Amino acid sequence: MPSNDPEAPCAQPAGVGEVLDTVVPFYGPRQAGITTPAQRHSCLVSFDVTVESRRDLGVIMRTWTGVAAQLCAGEQVTVATPAGKRTTPDSGEAVDLGAARLTVNFGFGPRLFGVGGPDRFGLLDRWPMQLVEVPSLPGDDIAPGCLGADLTVHACADDPQVVVHAIRELTRSAGNAVRWRWSQSGFNEAAASNGTPRNLLGFKDGTVNPTSPSQLADFVWASGDQGQDWMIGGTYLVVRRIRIDLAAWDRTPVEDQERVIGRYKRSGAPLGSTEEHDTLDLDARDARGGLVIPLDAHVRLAASQENWGQMMLRRSYSYDNGVIEGGGVLDAGLLFMAYQQDPRIGCVPVIEKLARRDALNPFIKHTASAVVAIPPGAREPGEWVGESVLG
Amino acid sequence: MPSNDPEAPCAQPAGVGEVLDTVVPFYGPRQAGITTPAQRHSCLVSFDVTVESRRDLGVIMRTWTGVAAQLCAGEQVTVATPAGKRTTPDSGEAVDLGAARLTVNFGFGPRLFGVGGPDRFGLLDRWPMQLVEVPSLPGDDIAPGCLGADLTVHACADDPQVVVHAIRELTRSAGNAVRWRWSQSGFNEAAASNGTPRNLLGFKDGTVNPTSPSQLADFVWASGDQGQDWMIGGTYLVVRRIRIDLAAWDRTPVEDQERVIGRYKRSGAPLGSTEEHDTLDLDARDARGGLVIPLDAHVRLAASQENWGQMMLRRSYSYDNGVIEGGGVLDAGLLFMAYQQDPRIGCVPVIEKLARRDALNPFIKHTASAVVAIPPGAREPGEWVGESVLG
Numbered sequence: 170m171p172s173n174d175p176e177a178p179c180a181q182p183a184g185v186g187e188v189l190d191t192v193v194p195f196y197g198p199r200q201a202g203i204t205t206p207a208q209r210h211s212c213l214v215s216f217d218v219t220v221e222s223r224r225d226l227g228v229i230m231r232t233w234t235g236v237a238a239q240l241c242a243g244e245q246v247t248v249a250t251p252a253g254k255r256t257t258p259d260s261g262e263a264v265d266l267g268a269a270r271l272t273v274n275f276g277f278g279p280r281l282f283g284v285g286g287p288d289r290f291g292l293l294d295r296w297p298m299q300l301v302e303v304p305s306l307p308g309d310d311i312a313p314g315c316l317g318a319d320l321t322v323h324a325c326a327d328d329p330q331v332v333v334h335a336i337r338e339l340t341r342s343a344g345n346a347v348r349w350r351w352s353q354s355g356f357n358e359a360a361a362s363n364g365t366p367r368n369l370l371g372f373k374d375g376t377v378n379p380t381s382p383s384q385l386a387d388f389v390w391a392s393g394d395q396g397q398d399w400m401i402g403g404t405y406l407v408v409r410r411i412r413i414d415l416a417a418w419d420r421t422p423v424e425d426q427e428r429v430i431g432r433y434k435r436s437g438a439p440l441g442s443t444e445e446h447d448t449l450d451l452d453a454r455d456a457r458g459g460l461v462i463p464l465d466a467h468v469r470l471a472a473s474q475e476n477w478g479q480m481m482l483r484r485s486y487s488y489d490n491g492v493i494e495g496g497g498v499l500d501a502g503l504l505f506m507a508y509q510q511d512p513r514i515g516c517v518p519v520i521e522k523l524a525r526r527d528a529l530n531p532f533i534k535h536t537a538s539a540v541v542a543i544p545p546g547a548r549e550p551g552e553w554v555g556e557s558v559l560g
Numbered sequence: 561m562p563s564n565d566p567e568a569p570c571a572q573p574a575g576v577g578e579v580l581d582t583v584v585p586f587y588g589p590r591q592a593g594i595t596t597p598a599q600r601h602s603c604l605v606s607f608d609v610t611v612e613s614r615r616d617l618g619v620i621m622r623t624w625t626g627v628a629a630q631l632c633a634g635e636q637v638t639v640a641t642p643a644g645k646r647t648t649p650d651s652g653e654a655v656d657l658g659a660a661r662l663t664v665n666f667g668f669g670p671r672l673f674g675v676g677g678p679d680r681f682g683l684l685d686r687w688p689m690q691l692v693e694v695p696s697l698p699g700d701d702i703a704p705g706c707l708g709a710d711l712t713v714h715a716c717a718d719d720p721q722v723v724v725h726a727i728r729e730l731t732r733s734a735g736n737a738v739r740w741r742w743s744q745s746g747f748n749e750a751a752a753s754n755g756t757p758r759n760l761l762g763f764k765d766g767t768v769n770p771t772s773p774s775q776l777a778d779f780v781w782a783s784g785d786q787g788q789d790w791m792i793g794g795t796y797l798v799v800r801r802i803r804i805d806l807a808a809w810d811r812t813p814v815e816d817q818e819r820v821i822g823r824y825k826r827s828g829a830p831l832g833s834t835e836e837h838d839t840l841d842l843d844a845r846d847a848r849g850g851l852v853i854p855l856d857a858h859v860r861l862a863a864s865q866e867n868w869g870q871m872m873l874r875r876s877y878s879y880d881n882g883v884i885e886g887g888g889v890l891d892a893g894l895l896f897m898a899y900q901q902d903p904r905i906g907c908v909p910v911i912e913k914l915a916r917r918d919a920l921n922p923f924i925k926h927t928a929s930a931v932v933a934i935p936p937g938a939r940e941p942g943e944w945v946g947e948s949v950l951g
Contacts, residue, residue: 189750189751209720210720212880214883217887260806260809260810261758261762261763261814261825261826262749262759262761262762262878263749263758264758265749265751265758266751269750312885313886314883314885314886314887327750328749328750329601329747329749329878329880330747330748330749330758330878331749333760333878333880333892337806337810340807341807348887348888349883349887349888349889350883350887351882351887352882352883352890353882354880354882356720356721357721358653358654358657358719358720358721358722359657359660359718359719359721360580360657364656367652367653367654367655367656367721368653369653369724370653371651371653371655372652415651415728416731416732418651419651419728419732423649423652434652435655487653487720487721487724489603489720489724489745490881491742491743491744491881492605492705492740492741492742494703494704494705495704495705496608496705496739496740496741496742497739498740499740501724
């Protein structure tokens, strides 16, 4: 076996630089970072809005659009703040890096429309009825402050420092007009670019996702019905931070884990099948007449065929927040993120059903939650995200 | 400008797979991950030891050595736990990934030797006098539980999931013999492989590091003097988690930031010089007779020539823990890690001086701290890390 003699040439990483110059276009009819193949790093931030007028809210979104366009092009940020000045230029920690496939998208929470609080911005008549909160559920253990959002910013890139830099520049460009409520950083394994990533359960996550234009049109992109045509080209995001009791999970034999999930751990195939993308056969029975995929298996409860044929576009990230204060327990798991046309028939009923019956429940807790409308994109420089409702 | 039309082919990452197959040898006279070029991701865990005999402590280290050797070779973990059995095989979330330049090293805190507490393991006569805690200092705001360690595990790799997987497998392989005290994950920008990485201040960090064999011998590797020859081939690690007030830093004009640090932000050159690696001229004066590098500049106070010619090997990682409970403030900054031959004359006096005089102090708080002895490596299969003192 080779020795790690410190005088010997060290193993050097190779090829890292290649990913860093790739640009994902920011401008377009839809915001990027939704159907974009998942990047390796992510940060979602929930902001409170502290300004009180629709005009000032528009200033935030116009500023953010300009900053995001520069960031996603891999440029240093130079645009002016809402106050019309900058005390310093770009914070500089990403100056040697490229765009690293950075995407930034923005979301609007229900309270922005006066739902569940005062109608601060006079937007109640623009509220899309699809934009509802996930109700409080058994298994919820929402951390203080980690519920909902006025605005969300979601940045994803293949370099973690590019992600932090984007969040930081966007935050300060808004000055005192916004305030952090909660945030969560996450990661995907590098192999995710070659297939379905594994989450910290060790299982592939996101196997059944809508991908074709017709599936995306039917299940992901907002329809603009009920008079809210400003959402055409947009979608709705449901975010849940799910802490996994990794120690308990790791004590569970793999065969039991597979019955909890309803898939084989190594291949990702449904129980009774051989390939990851084989169709779920929920009626299959074993030699003794029992269901191959148990009644409380996670995949059965979440399956499209058990949920009115609905599909959601999952784009989740693992997270590791380190040891919980007091020691002994790790706060790690999944930042579940799902995009859909209508959370009322897409994600929320599934989450409610899972909260009551999922065999996974003894291993998980939900510690943060938000639902936001993701408005359409800014099609070209001069347009801004949110203009269709705030402009 | 191109559009992000969702029907157009998406920008795909390229080259990511290349880094994942590289193996850094685990076995050797020194533990790996010290002079190894910094990987992109890192996690340091502080453990409490719950067993009470030196023999049981040795079992932990023998088990960890075997698990770490498998992990660093990119293999699935198969070794037995201290209890002689495993309930499940490898947790599986890194099954599709290679070694990703994983390194794992282990450290022993002062209390393991009965310093500052009972001598549980009868090791007081093996205590190396170099192994001291950093005293409590102005600017300290140590989070509950985030002080010291019985044992540390430090995993670094180019994939975050490989890091998490390593920490997880090592933790569970020790069963109930250890308990998490605190932990911190971190990252480096991808460009770090091509030069000195920038920290979240936006400045290059680690420009002056000992690299030659003679510098490493003089300043980094333990001498084994004072009867503690079991440390020959080892070193001492000082860890400090430093929260940076990024909002305040970002409001500070770049010229003022550069006077705080004593270097130019973009190039990393010392003030008054042009290249990053130019020698610090601490006596240089400007046209008006003032010192070019201010008296309280960070680089002046930390410079080798101001600290008895000492050098420490810095190998720090940035971190982002998200919004602090209560909102409004981000817990992000630097997990400072420095290796040296003797913390009493290497790092600790510098930290004490900086705590009193560093121009950076208004922007930072120290929220976690530990000093550990990093014993020599296991030279070949059958040996184990710590055998020289516990065996």
